[in-house]
Amino acid sequence: MIMGESYDARLELEGWDLPGFDSSSWEAPDIRSGYNGDLTATMEPPIRITESITPVAVTRTASGSFIYDMGQNMVGWTELRATGARGARITLSHAEMLNPDGTLYLDNLRVAVQQDHYVLKGGGEERYEPHFTFHGFRYVELIGYPGEPDLTTLTGKVIHSDTPVTGSLETSDDMVNRLYANITWGQRGNFLSVPTDCPQRDERLGWTGDAQIFARTASYNMDVSRFFAKYIGDMIDCQQPSGAFTDVAPDAGWMRYKMWSTRLNWFAPDNAGWGDAGVVIPWTLYLMYGDTRILETHYGAMARWVDYLKDNSVELIRPNYANYGDWLSIEADTPNEVLATAYFAYSTKLMGYIAGALGKTEDRRRYETLFRDISEAFCRAFVSQDGSIHGETQTVYVLALQFGLLPNELKDKALRRLTDNIRERGDRLSTGFLGVGYLLPALSDSGELDVAYKLLTQEAFPSWMYSIKHGATTIWERWDGWTEENGFQTPSMNSFNHYSLGSVGEWMFRYMAGIEADPAEPGFSHVVIRPRPGGRLTRVKASYESLYGAISVEWELAAGGELRLDVQVPPNTTATVHVPGSGVRLDGNEISDSIEVIAKLEVQEGGSVFRVGSGRYAFTSEHVPVTASV
Incomplete structure (x- = not known):
């Protein structure tokens, strides 16, 4: 899946799919006694080819290969058309970006190999597209092609879970339109049975934190009711006996790996903003689709998560152990205990709403009381009378305001701290994955709509428009994935198709358009x-x-x-x-x-x-x- 595909057309057996073919030399499969897992019907929409893309340019390199620009960072593969001698070997190498010298930027793939190899059988035009791999790419290097290729030689095949498109958005501003297009392309490329983090490197996992912050945006763009219902099932399959939800679902061995790894084993058994996806996503689906079944089915699992958070807190304050935090924020480290306590409160608040929606009156009152108690504990531990919040990052203020953690007399003071922080940074944001989706809503709800629009259309680094100014056609993993001053970021974690920072799409629908x-x-x-x-x-x-x-x-x-x-x-x-x-x-x-x-x-x-x-x-x-x- 992550190492590409090699296909030798010379090995094809003519007529193997027709009646009368002699298959006596084929080896028979092993027959096992039985299967002890649960067989369930497929819930989510199938992955399909939903679009074909013609390249916009092709360039010959000094080595004699050809580099194609698809014009769009996409997920899928390329269909090859070729005519040549039997045994000729063609290689297709895929990348999201180009190095300054025009070669493919492959460093961010880690051990993944985005290459497909095709050996011609000869005898006329042949067509090939892989069946057991997919790639994240905009650029394709064609190596070993027999002859002079043109723009019809390769065709990009776009794949994703075929969730029907439900949203459209257009404005008077071309850059804002490009931002929305980038958000939707990021969703398409990373919704492949599970909401993956990236489509190109050797990861491609269903990170729960990424999914929850983007769920509302995703729900406007496409009908993701079945897609996310299946994913919540994955999360509950992975839920720990303690009640903790995992960072990744399906687990795919991640929990065992991170506890074994000398680099990762200090991470917490739960992670604020990641495990909370088990509550946030079902509530989002209920809001958008009005179906109580997902709340009813998973109520027990969601309740166990909140119980786990409460049982593993000290006077309702979550511990300061290492976790992912406000992932990939810019020069703004939000204290772990502040972030974790805020999300503890938020999951509890949502559980009160969920209990109310299901008619569980006693549970609703209990969760409302617990939320109030957590909010008071949060303020005692982290909030000063001047409105400052421990850490003083944009994210601590945004979460406190949006989650309703502050008493009325401190809201305006905290808001002023937030807007001062933004202005001191030159009207620029600093939020990471967990704060970015709440930033513009917090400002808009608090009467600072002008500041929200400044951040939306800011073109200086860091901002959404900075990447667009430099040719982005999807949302980048990092604000600083590439900068004019430093070029490419650390290649070990530098995806250029990563939807999390595109959670601003929710604000674009709810506030800018007003739906x-x-x-x-x-x-x-x-x-x-x-x-x-x-x-x-x-x-x-x-x-x-x-x-x-x-x-x-x-x-x-x-x-x-x-x-x-x-x-x-x-x-x-x-x-x-x-x-x-x-x-x-x-x-x-x-x-x-x-x-x-x-x-x-x-x-x-x-x-x-x-x-x-x-x-x-x-x-x-x-x-x-x-x-x-x-």
Whole structure:
């Protein structure tokens, strides 16, 4: 799987698949007495070829080989067309990036070998594509080709779990559009039966922390209900007798390896933000699809996880043992005990919601009380009266705000610490895997929408746009995977297709476009539409194919300050629509009680709120945009 494929076409047996073929020389398989595992039906969508890509360029190298640029970092393989003498050997070598001298950048593969070898049988045009491997690549080196290849010689075959596309998003800003495309390509390339971390090096594991922070983004982009339901089953299969969820699922020997390895055996038996996927992902699926079955089926396993966290805490503070932390943050190490206690509180809070959704009233009250107690312990241990939080990283403030750990009198102070940190860094982020998905929501919910837009469109390092400025077509594993000053990062961990930092996609749908699920009526049976225009964007158009049908939002800001907001609500649903600005009109008319299809709920600072039924609505208002000039 990770070492490529070698195929000798000379060994093909002509007619082996036709009646009458003499197979008497074939060896018979061993017949075993039985199988003691559980045979279950396949739950998740199959992996399929979903797209074919024609290269955009081919270049001859000094050594006589040819390097193809597919124009897109992709996952799959290449189909080869060749005509040549019997016994000619062709090699296809795959890489995500090029070195400065134009050769393939292979250092980040570690021991993986992204090469396929094909030996021609001769006698006319032959076509070959591998069957037992896949690669992560944008560039392909064609070695030993007999003749002069062209752009039709190779075709890229894109593969992934065939989860139906449900989301689309387009804005007035080309770089923001590229960011969204990179997010979706990263999801496609890493959703292969399990949500893998990367598709190219010798890892390709289902890391739980990566999956949970990206789950909401993934759910907007594609229908991942079956995909993640299967993955949660993998997590529960791996759950330890103690109740701890593992870092990787399926385990694939990871737990044994990390305890044996002299480099990794000091890592904790559980990891904050990783094990919590066992609670976060089921809750996300419930929000997005409204199905209580995943909560009912896995309630016991989720409860054991929270019990484990409580039993292995000291006065509700999680221990300061080594774990992954806010993985790959930039010059901002979040203290382990702060991060772990925050996630302990969050899983407990979600368990209260889950118990409530299932009608388990006593459990709900117990989890609500425990969450309150953890929050108070968190504040006693880590929060000062001036609003500072131990570690003083962007992530500690973001998690405290988004998880609801702070009393009202400290929220504004903590928010000010967060925004000061961002401004002191030149309007740049420092969050890693666990903080990045909550960063822009925390700012937006706290009235700092302008700061959120500054971070979204920041082009200096570190930022989402920095990689795009340098040609990225997927989300990188690291903010500093490649920089102008230092070139490539440490090759042992430097994937250029790694979806975790793309969890900003959730904010793009929920806040920028304004399509939000209502926890009280999950699965979009009631839709919350609340777009938040800002920054340098003048138009956003997004849609989400819910179980009830398409939900669409399009807003556009005219130069004179008029906001146009077009909304589509699917049949058999209702929606709460927040229209920014003043002087709101519907279809060009003043809104009055005589319009039966709409009810005005309230006027809020900065806008009005309406409850509507299914249908299409065209609102206009006078809106002062929130600017975010960097």
